[in-house]
Amino acid sequence: MMKKNSTKGYVILGILFTLVSIIAFAVPTLKTATFWIAYVFTAAAFAAQIIIWRTALGKEALKSKFLGFPVVHIGIVYAIIQTVAFAVFLFAPTLPVWSAIVVCSIIAGVSAVCMISADAGRNEIERVEAEVQEKVFFIRELQADIELIATTETDADTKAELIRLAEKIRFSDPMSNEQLMDLENKISTKVLKLKTATNKVEIITELTLLLDERNKKCKILK
Template structure:
């Protein structure tokens, strides 16, 4: 049995957890812990004594948990078998993440299919070494950035895609509201990670932060909903305004299709084409002119002198288009 005399971290800066290869020590072994690191002794499936930055001699006085579990006598050089894990607590930033596939969604306002995903950057750092070691590392000898990122990406993929699909379908969210919901989700997940790995933070602070995030998101959602309502109102108004000219065009095309006289048929087709290229937007100030055009169309359906009415309609349409241009 080879007794380790000096125990120190030998991994790189992208490593989160590194297990020292030696597992046999005695109470004169030197432990060196660098800045932004912590060392935890692990024995019989239990995370025991924890050391911050500094140089230590593993005397029985500073390893009380190991002494209790291993029943070490005080004084002298007593060997013991234990595992030592070093935890790197530096913040590793600009780690990219994104959904691996898109969520297919039918946009409720404009009724067109869209593919929705989410992506961004995250930073990871260890807040609670003991909890990380117990919950994620287990019996592994090494936890690097790549493996931890893989875990978090899988976590994000499952929850983000499910959240996007369920939330947008349940609330009929349009494209303007989608970004707000995704940002809210990512922020809440970030807060969740903070409180999962930081036992020392009080419960009330989590409640306050989550409530504040929800309130801000709600404000933005209300604003987006108000914007959507206004867009829908304007769209309905536009539909009402363009319906008049579309209806005139359909009437002319029906009359032209039913007309047997070649000259009148051609005149009706030309009138239908003129209506098609007329200004589609009506104006309330043209109500009297619209009534005159509508009356002339009704008379055209039953009149024997269609050419005269077609001539009148051409003049009325010219007048309408000029006034539409002036009123814009």
């Protein structure tokens, strides 16, 4: 579906540039150096859309595509502004050559800076989200382990304690921290023992205390 939409987008892009070219050459104005410079910049702006779209939307992840849309929007605005500038030089072909070079270069330069900034912002968002996912993995894995132990537990009282422990973990602070590594290693070790222990209630009590300590330290570290 995405590939079909991209193809349609390129077709629309081609049609629009064709219309711009037809109008440009049909209008009975002098085709001076100013005209040709503006025309070349406009052609480059339309051609750049293909590169911009492929770069911004080329990644497989849907979220990455969504974060790439601001870059695409800037690219489209760039093409529109450049087309407007071309129209000005089309109807005022006697303007000096340097004016076309300066104006079109500024449009292209500012657009490039904006797109680079937007792409850098997208990369930073993805980096932060990946870091967050890594930091919340400990609690998610811990909850899953306790829930699995609870499903196989045959003693009703112990099973109830395990369910309460899983709930406590679920409502614990999900964000980890390097300074919590030793404490979290202790918790992981206790969970490993819990899987094969005969007296699980004792270990559950120890885990509850360790979780309370972790949650308190999480608040301090924020």
